[in-house]
Structure formats: structure tokens, C-alpha cells
Amino acid sequence: MTSEPMTQPETYPKTDETRKGKEAVIRIRDLYKSFGPVQVLRGFNLTLYERENLVVMGKSGSGKSVMIKCLVGLMDPDSGYVEVLGQEISGLGRQQLDQLRSDIGFLFQGSALYDSMTVRENLEFPLRRHREKLGNPKDTLPLVEEALENVGLAHAIDMMPAELSGGMKRRIALARTLILKPRVILYDEPTSGLDPITAKEIIGLMRRIQQKYGTASLIITHDVDCARVVSERILLLVDGVNYAEGSYAELAGNADPKVEAFFKK
Amino acid sequence: MNNVASIKDRVYLFLAEIGELAAFAGRFFREVARPPYEFRELLRQCYQVGNRSLTLVLVTGFIIGLVLTLQSRPTLIEFGAVSWMPNMVGISIVREIGPVITALICAGRIASGMGAELGSMRVTEQIDAMEVSGTNPFKYLVATRILATTLMLPLLVVFGDLIALFGSALVENLKGAVSFRLYFNTVFEALSYGDLIPATVKSFFFGFVIGLVGTYKGYYCKKGTAGVGKAANTAVVIASLLLFFVDFVAVFVSDIFYDL
Numbered sequence: 267m268t269s270e271p272m273t274q275p276e277t278y279p280k281t282d283e284t285r286k287g288k289e290a291v292i293r294i295r296d297l298y299k300s301f302g303p304v305q306v307l308r309g310f311n312l313t314l315y316e317r318e319n320l321v322v323m324g325k326s327g328s329g330k331s332v333m334i335k336c337l338v339g340l341m342d343p344d345s346g347y348v349e350v351l352g353q354e355i356s357g358l359g360r361q362q363l364d365q366l367r368s369d370i371g372f373l374f375q376g377s378a379l380y381d382s383m384t385v386r387e388n389l390e391f392p393l394r395r396h397r398e399k400l401g402n403p404k405d406t407l408p409l410v411e412e413a414l415e416n417v418g419l420a421h422a423i424d425m426m427p428a429e430l431s432g433g434m435k436r437r438i439a440l441a442r443t444l445i446l447k448p449r450v451i452l453y454d455e456p457t458s459g460l461d462p463i464t465a466k467e468i469i470g471l472m473r474r475i476q477q478k479y480g481t482a483s484l485i486i487t488h489d490v491d492c493a494r495v496v497s498e499r500i501l502l503l504v505d506g507v508n509y510a511e512g513s514y515a516e517l518a519g520n521a522d523p524k525v526e527a528f529f530k531k
Numbered sequence: 532m533n534n535v536a537s538i539k540d541r542v543y544l545f546l547a548e549i550g551e552l553a554a555f556a557g558r559f560f561r562e563v564a565r566p567p568y569e570f571r572e573l574l575r576q577c578y579q580v581g582n583r584s585l586t587l588v589l590v591t592g593f594i595i596g597l598v599l600t601l602q603s604r605p606t607l608i609e610f611g612a613v614s615w616m617p618n619m620v621g622i623s624i625v626r627e628i629g630p631v632i633t634a635l636i637c638a639g640r641i642a643s644g645m646g647a648e649l650g651s652m653r654v655t656e657q658i659d660a661m662e663v664s665g666t667n668p669f670k671y672l673v674a675t676r677i678l679a680t681t682l683m684l685p686l687l688v689v690f691g692d693l694i695a696l697f698g699s700a701l702v703e704n705l706k707g708a709v710s711f712r713l714y715f716n717t718v719f720e721a722l723s724y725g726d727l728i729p730a731t732v733k734s735f736f737f738g739f740v741i742g743l744v745g746t747y748k749g750y751y752c753k754k755g756t757a758g759v760g761k762a763a764n765t766a767v768v769i770a771s772l773l774l775f776f777v778d779f780v781a782v783f784v785s786d787i788f789y790d791l
Contacts, residue, residue, distance in 0.1 A: 338663050364665040378660035381651070395665035442664075 288315040290349075291450050291482045292337065297346035299332050306332050307343070308506035312484075314450070319476060319483045321493045323528055324503035330486045331375070333503075334452050337484075338370055339363050351449060368396040371443035371451040371481070375458055377435040379427040379442070386410055386423045389442050396446055413441040416478075417471060433464035440471060444479070451475070453485040457492050469495050490529060494518075502528065555747045562667070563674045572671055576679035584640055584687055588633050592691035595632060596624065596698025604706065613707065620699045621718035626726050629692035631778055634737035637684060638770040642745035645676055646766030649749025650759035658750070673750055677742035684738030685731055725789035733781035737774055744770040 292314040299307040306329040314320045324330045335341040336348055339355050348355045353366055379388050389410045393400070403409060414420045417437040427435060436456065443451060456472065457465035469492050476483055476496075487493055493500055494514045502510040502517065502525060510517060510525050518529045600620055607613045649672060652658050661668040700714040748766040752758045 335659075340659050340662060360667070367663055367665050370663070372660070372663045374656045374660055376655050378656040380657055380660075381655075382648075391661075391666070392664035 288317060290314065291316050291351055292484065293347070293349040294333070294337070295347040297333065297336060297348065298344045299329065299336065299341065299346075300344055306506055307336075307346075310346070310503065310506060311508055312501060314482050314484050316449075316482050317476075317480050319485065319496050319498045321485045321487060321497035321500045322503055323487060323493060323500060326488075328503045329506045330503055331454055334372075334454055334484070334486055337452060338367060338372055364395060368392075368399050368446050369449045371446070371448035373436075373439055373443050373451065373453045373456055375455040377427075377432075377439040379430075379435055379439055381427055383427075384423075385414070385419075385425050385427070385430075385438055388427070388438065389413055389445050392442065392446050399446060409445055413445045414438075416444055416475065417441045431464075433460055433467065436460065436464075436468055437471065440468075440475070444475065447479065448481060450482045450484070453483060453487070455487055455489075456485065457487065457489045462491075465489065465492065472496055551751075552743070552747055555750075556743055558669065559674055559677050559743065562670045563678060565670075567670075569671050569675050572675045573678055576675045577683055580637075580641055580676075580679045581683040581686060584637055584683075585690060587636055587640060588687045588691045589694045591632060591636055592629065592693075592695040593698040595628060596620070596695030596700075597702055599623070599628070599695075600699040600702040604702070616703060616707075617699075617709075617714050617717035618721035621696060621721050622726055624692055624695045624699075625722055626730055627778075627782075629695060630688045630730050630734050630737060631774070633688045633691040634684065634734070634741065634774050635771060637680070637687065637738075638741050638744075638774060639767055641680060642741045642748075642766040642770040643763040645742070645745030646748040646752070647759055647763040649673075649746055650752030650762035651749075651756075653750065653752045654755050654759060669750075673746040676746050677739060680742030680745075681735055681738040684741065685734040688730070688734045688737075725785070729781060729785035729789065733778065733785075736777050736781065740773045740777055741770050744773060 290313050292312065294310060294312040297307050297310040298305070306327075310329065310333055312320075312322070312333070322330055322333070332341060336343045337350060337355070339358070342356070350366060351369055353362070355363070355366075358366065379385075380391065383391065386407075390406050393406050393409070397403065397406075400409065410423065411420060414423060417440050419434060419437055419441065422430065422434060422438065427438070430438065453472065457468055460468065472483065472485070473496060475481065483496070485492070485496060497514055500512065500514055500517050501508060504524055510520060510522065512520075517525055520526065520529075600616065603616065603619065604613065607616055607619070649658070652672070658668045658672070661671065696715070696718060700709075700711050703709040703714050704711060745766045748762040748769070752762040754761070
């Protein structure tokens with residue numbers, strides 16, 4: 267690991283496949299993506315290991331959300347290699363991709379709860395296609411209740427999303443992410459738009475979930491407090507390429523102006 | 532020069548939109564034929580499209596039947612042809628007015644609703660969330676809605692036609708002392724398969740166009756909440772224009788087969 271700026275993607279050192287005995291669950295190599303003339307990702311690299319919390323930080327428009335969408339097949343990269351849980355995304359058919367997605371949880375920035383469904387229906391929705399993963403249970407209510415208890419909102423089971431506050435929506439979205447017991451969870455700005463107290467609650471929840479289920483987490487955030495609390499490793503994305511990498515303490519003490527800009531209070 | 536470039540750009544964008552709409556329709560036919568089938572969602576959409584549009588269609592149909600008869604009566608009396616009223620009203624409602632008015636009402640209500648609903652789901656990432664959870668959003672959201680409008684519009688047209696004829700019969704009964712039985716007997720004697728079949732077939736196409744345009748505009752909605760409003764608005768405008776185009780083609784084709 268290094269906290270030195272890395273401006274040349276081709277010289278970026280490929281991370282080992284295992285780290286402290288942990289297998290890699292996500293590997294991204296030389297990822298390129300552009301929208302018209304705008305090059306968003308320019309040779310991005312990333313490795314996430316099992317049971318690890320990796321935070322990716324970067325300015326708005328630096329390509330963080332694009333990268334995370336390439337990971338679950340919501341966007342196709344222009345070039346590069348994306349592997350999740352040992353499977354290369356670009357080589358998967360629709361069915362295989364859907365199967366793989368049952369092991370990937372995705373917490374969207376705006377929660378993305380289905381407006382027309384109750385909380386219970388929202389949580390049951392992912393089970394429509396992946397019931398067999400949980401042993402084809404006849405009654406899904408215990409699964410829904412367990413997921414809601416994990417986020418402390420068992421009483422909200424019959425509520426509509428419109429009746430929930432921003433923080434409650436985010437927690438319900440997290441419960442929906444958890445219901446399939448994923449091995450990897452991708453968080454897209456998990457604390458954005460929340461007040462500091464609710465943001466702290468969400469951060470605490472993320473840690474508890476990681477400890478309880480042993481998931482690997484890839485967290486995209488602007489929130490330095492969130493990065494400080496949850497990260498084991500932070501990767502800084504600048505202009506579509508890896509710029510610096512290290513622990514919170516390493517990066518917070520880095521004198522490089524671009525790194526300092528993120529951590530300066 | 533700028534005007535020429537602007538016109539060229541607009542023509543290009545128009546043609547590109549037509550191409551994308553055709554590709555969207557092609558994807559619908561591919562997805563709707565392949566399992567898994569979303570029967571529950573299809574039934575829910577049929578209820579939304581059919582039941583929730585019924586009142587509006589009935590009220591509008593009744594008023595159109597009333598007004599058409601009231602407006603035509605003086606002229607027919609002048610020519611001594613008031614006994615032709617059921618034939619004239621029956622044929623015009625079943626062939627043209629019923630399907631077109633019902634379709635226009637549904638374009639306003641359903642296409643805009645679908646454009647806004649799917650547009651809002653797109654900008655709030657609900658469609659992406661659906662995709663990530665292993666459900667094909669095109670099949671679940673788009674195919675079911677297009678199929679529901681295609682199946683429900685002909686039914687709504689039948690209800691609209693019947694209530695319009697009832698409105699007309701009511702005026703004839705009150706003003707001309709014509710019994711309801713005599714009125715409806717005369718109407719059904721005047722109608723032939725050449726009136727009913729093309730009208731029914733084109734109603735399916737009208738439903739398909741409404742569902743297609745509404746879902747297309749919503750599914751590819753961009754630019755945040757402003758984009759949702761635009762999607763709803765353009766869905767109505769484009770669906771209404773396409774309805775008239777489909778109607779023109781339908782009348783042209785029926786003319787060949789039934790020698791109208």
C-alpha cells in the first residue's frame with residue numbers, strides 16, 4: 267500500500283490476489299469509460315478482499331458512481347477487466363449476471379425504495395428471483411422481519427416509503443440489501459443528504475452489519491467522518507485514475523495538495 | 532445558414548427518436564415472448580389501465596353521444612331524414628368517434644401517467660435497483676404496461692361506444708319519442724362486420740401506441756425532476772399524434788378490404 271500520488275495508470279502496481287490470507291472478491295483492472303468526449307474513468311484499478319471495508323473517495327464527477335455501476339453490470343465499460351466473486355462481468359449472460367447479483371448488495375444514494383410498494387413488499391421484491399438461494403422458504407415474513415430488526419425498524423413493515431424519513435428510508439434500503447445475505451455490499455454515498463446524527467447511525471449500522479455477516483464492503487463517499495470510521499483502506503480517485511491509497515491515518519497525514527484537500531477540516 | 536443547420540438537427544433528432552422508438556417496440560416483442568412471465572403485474576396493470584380509466588371514458592362517451600345527437604338533429608329534421616339518426620350516430624361512433632376519443636382520453640391519462648411514473652422511477656434509481664435485484668425491469672415495468680394497454684383499450688372502446696349510443700338514444704327518446712329498443716335495433720341493423728372489425732383491430736393498435744410511447748418516454752427519462760415532467764408531457768403529445776397517424780393508416784387499409 268502507498269499513500270504517494272499515482273498519476274500513471276500503466277505504472278499502477280497490480281495488487282496481490284490475496285492479502286493477509288484473504289481472497290480478492292472484486293478486481294478491477296485498467297477500467298476506461300467515457301460519455302461522448304468526456305473521459306470519466308481512465309485506467310482505474312481496484313481490489314477488494316473478503317471481509318474488508320474499502321472506501322473510494324473522489325470529487326463529484328470523478329467517476330466513482332460510474333465505477334460502481336460497472337461492477338454490477340448497470341453500465342458497460344469501454345475497456346478493462348471487472349471481476350466480482352471470481353466471475354468476469356462482461357462474459358456473463360443475463361441469467362448468470364442475475365445469479366451473481368444475488369451475492370452483491372447495492373445501497374443506492376437516494377435509497378431507491380419502490381414508491382408504490384410497502385416496506386414489506388420492498389424487502390420481498392429481491393426474493394422473487396432468488397428465493398432458492400435461501401432454501402425456497404414458503405413464508406418470507408420471518409426473513410423480512412429479521413432484515414428489519416437488523417436495522418431497528420421492525421415496526422415500519424406496513425408503512426409506505428412516502429411515510430418514512432430520509433434516515434429510515436436509507437435503513438430500509440439497507441435491510442433490502444441484506445435480505446439476500448450478500449457476500450459483498452456496495453454503498454453509493456450512504457450518508458449523503460442525511461443530518462450528522464442520522465449519518466452516524468447509518469455508519470454504525472454499516473459496521474455492525476459487516477461484523478455480523480462478515481461481508482466485504484466497497485463504500486463510495488465524500489464524507490470524511492464516514493471514511494474514518496468504517497474504512498480499513500481508502501482509495502483516492504482523481505480524474506478517473508487512482509491517485510493515492512492507504513489507511514485513513516496515512517492519507518490524513520499526506521502533504522500532497524490533492525490528498526490534503528479531501529482531509530483538511 | 533444557422534436556420535438550415537437547426538432544421539437539419541431537428542430532422543436528425545426526429546428520425547433518431549423514431550428509430551429508438553422502433554427499437555424499443557422490437558425489444559418489447561422479444562421480451563414479452565420470453566419467460567419468466569409477469570402475470571401478476573400484468574393483471575395489476577390491466578386493473579390500473581382498465582378500471583381506473585373507465586369512469587372517464589363513460590362520462591366522456593355519454594356526453595359525446597348526447598351532443599352529437601343534439602347537434603345533428605336540426606339538420607336531419609330539415610332534410611326530413613331524422614329517422615336515419617340511429618344509423619348515422621351508430622356508424623360514426625362505432626367506426627371512428629368511439630375509438631379515437633377513447634384513445635385520446637387514454638393517451639392523456641395513461642401515457643402521461645406511465646411517462647411520469649417510470650420517469651420518476653428512473654431518476655430515483657428505482658429501475659436500477661430492480662435490475663440489481665435480479666428482476667428484468669423492461670419485462671416487469673414496460674412489457675406488462677404495453678400489453679395491458681393493448682388488451683384494455685378495445686374493452687374501454689366497447690364501453691365507451693355503448694354509453695355514447697345510450698346518450699344518443701336518450702336524446703331521441705326525450706325529443707323524438709323513439710323507444711330505446713327501436714333505437715338500438717336500428718343501430719345494430721345498420722352496423723356490419725365492416726364497421727366492427729376494423730374498429731376493434733385499430734383499438735388494439737391504439738392501445739399499443741399509448742403504452743409504447745408512455746413507457747418509452749418514462750423509461751429513458753433524463754435530467755432529474757424536470758425530465759419527469761417533460762417525459763409525461765411529450766408522452767401525451769407524441770401518443771396523440773401517433774394515434775391520428777395510426778387511424779389514418781387503419782382507415783386506408785379498411786377501405787381496401789371493406790370498400791367503405
